Amino acid sequence: MKWSFLFLLAAIRVSAQTAEPPKTVMAVRFDNRSQLIFNALSEDQTGTDISFRNPGRTDTTVTKHLSYQKPFHIYYANVDVSQDGKTFAATQRSLLLLPGDSVVLDRNGRHFVFGSYSPGYLDELLDLTGLYFPGFSVITKQLQTKGLAGMIKDIQQRYIDNERKINAFAKEPPVTEALHNFNYLIKARGIMAIPKEQAATPAGKKILDSCYTGFENNISKIAALQSPFTHSILYNILTYRTYRAGKPTTNIWDYFATTDPKIASTELYRSFLLNLLHGNYKGNTDQLKNNIARIKKAGIEDPRYDSLLQAKIALRENQTLQAVASMEDIKGALLNYFNFIRSQKGSYLFVDFWASWCGPCRRQMPYLKKLLPDFAGKGIKFISVSIDENDKIDDWIAASKDEGLYNNPYNFRLEQGSHNKLLKILEIRSVPRYLLYDPEGKLISAQFITPDKKEFKEQLLKEIKAK
Template sequence: MKKFIFILCTIALVACKEEPKNYATLSGTITNAHDNKTVRIFKDSYEKIITMNDDGSFSDTLNIEEGDYRFKHGDEYGTIYLKNNNVSSFTTDYEDFDSALIFEGDGSDINNLSIKSYLLGDDYFTMDLFYDLDNNALEKAIADYKSGFENLKVQYKNVDSLHLASADKRMNSQIESVENYFNYKIGLKEAFPQGMPSPSFENYENHKGGTTSLSDLKGKYVYIDVWATWCGPCKREIPSLKKVEEDYKDKNIAFVSISVDAPKRHSGSADKAHEAWKKMVAEKELGGVQLIADKDYDSDFMKAYQVNSIPRFLLIDPEGNIVSGDAPRPSSDRLIELFDSLNI
């Protein structure tokens, strides 16, 4: 009798055992969401568009092959490991997309290691490092970065060997990029010595109407912010730039922001790029002189200043000569130190 009951219980357990699902479940919430209210999941020929709720939340199922997928919301991108039968989620803030990104559920250690290791460099490769250009400081920053990366691997233990190898590869690639950027900054300092006549721009469209040339601002110091609507680090400088503009509104200095929004960042449409610039300037109530470059990165002014990454800041004196071809960011105390040294 007992044996018969045992068999019945075993049959019941097997019958109730849930079969593996042939889909992955993905959910999450994005605060301050983009107007398009969608999350696009894609890889190779696969694509799934998930429609978000009004509160920024979303949930859907995806029939997929196991692997690393890209996701896009607005102008921001991320990477997530997905597998059928997994239940995964993430939360973030569109206005601080990468830094606020947190994964939960299945595969979360893989995904969190990926984003945290990507962001880790910001803790060690600071703007001061690229302003001082001290080789000893660079070597120490690289050593500390490697140590921090090893600590991340201890924190996120449930990561397979393939993803660990990929993370190691990305770490070494980032170190190489930092070294190249360090040398690039040295080259900028040598290429644009203080007192050299500044390259000029002519008739850039002004958000308030008409056009503006650099020569229109002669007689004032000119602090230029080269940015774009899709650039996260650029947008993070906006609050600091607004404060500096307010603090120096009665001083002999003009604050100029030049957008290099390009069609390739806006579905290949020059009109969409232009509209994105117009819209953000209005919505964020950006101050100063708001301009858009005539040919984005291919503009003569950008080429002359060797602008190949943004944000980039320039300072020009009242006579039209270069003070700094690679000036400190608004968020850096070094900018105010520079202004003070010039008695602005």
């Protein structure tokens, strides 16, 4: 075990040093079929999990390379249940990592082995009381026994004691600075667990106003770390300020008017709003657009907001297209019309929309069939798409046999036939209808002339030669 870890350390050190920008490398030694999931805030501010899994039957080491531009905090929580199933104990473990760090954990993450910068599990170095919210009932009991002033005094004393431990720890300046900022985050979380309604009395207002003013003035300390708790701290600052202004705190989109300008100008605030836009998006791009407009109206600009909107619109459109453009081949295999078009990249596609019951459609087929040899080897494929209804599949199959299409691999039928919304998207109101796509999948003719026309052959050859 010792030599395997020494080899692993050497490997991840080289990996961390050669990556640009510097990667943080984490390696976790696992028993068989085990996993470890850390809560984290991703670099794009959208929140994420960092998961290590060993699904196999043998012990192994799982390694991940993480990209962060500043010190970041991650933590995991385990719940251990007693054998009788009646009691349980929750265990949280926090890590503070720096860009370019190399970290090794053993025993499914329970044991910290090595960190090139990381001081190890912070629970073993600092008092983290208050970092993980203890629950409303615990806070209520503490307020009853100690009062607001007593609780604040305890939190401040833990902060001072932690500062002494950090100063005695004697690590490199970037690590020490990150630890100081993390300690401030612990303090903020502890105070923010106290209900804001404690400010209803003059004495409570004075105490909490002083605390939150301090948080606003030291927002740079909170922003210096990438932590799963960073945005919740900012949220509590905004909530308290809105509450103190006598305004409802039920709708966060109403907070902009009360936000301190020095906070609104920070990258933390802009990324917080980006995370908020992500989290509140429920598939309604119009609502997303309105929320972005409200942000901009408050004088807050960030190109990531518009990028998010465009990405969601594109995703929505793609999901719509995927849902409505389903078709089947003669054997019943389903595929998507647009996916099929993209899969034929490199060839021109002549698409014939028809139906078994459509006399004009079927009268055109002999003309087209007669011309097919003239297009052999010219980089064009001829596609047939029937709009026969689902209860007329037998008619489609029979007509396909009659027209010599049955064994054609490019013979399809739209799911739901003439009711498939693909026809509306392509603005096909009647059949026959002929479409022409270029080798890049771009529609270059939405209504090509019928095959019985004398100029059909010449025009189609001109199209595929000219492109």
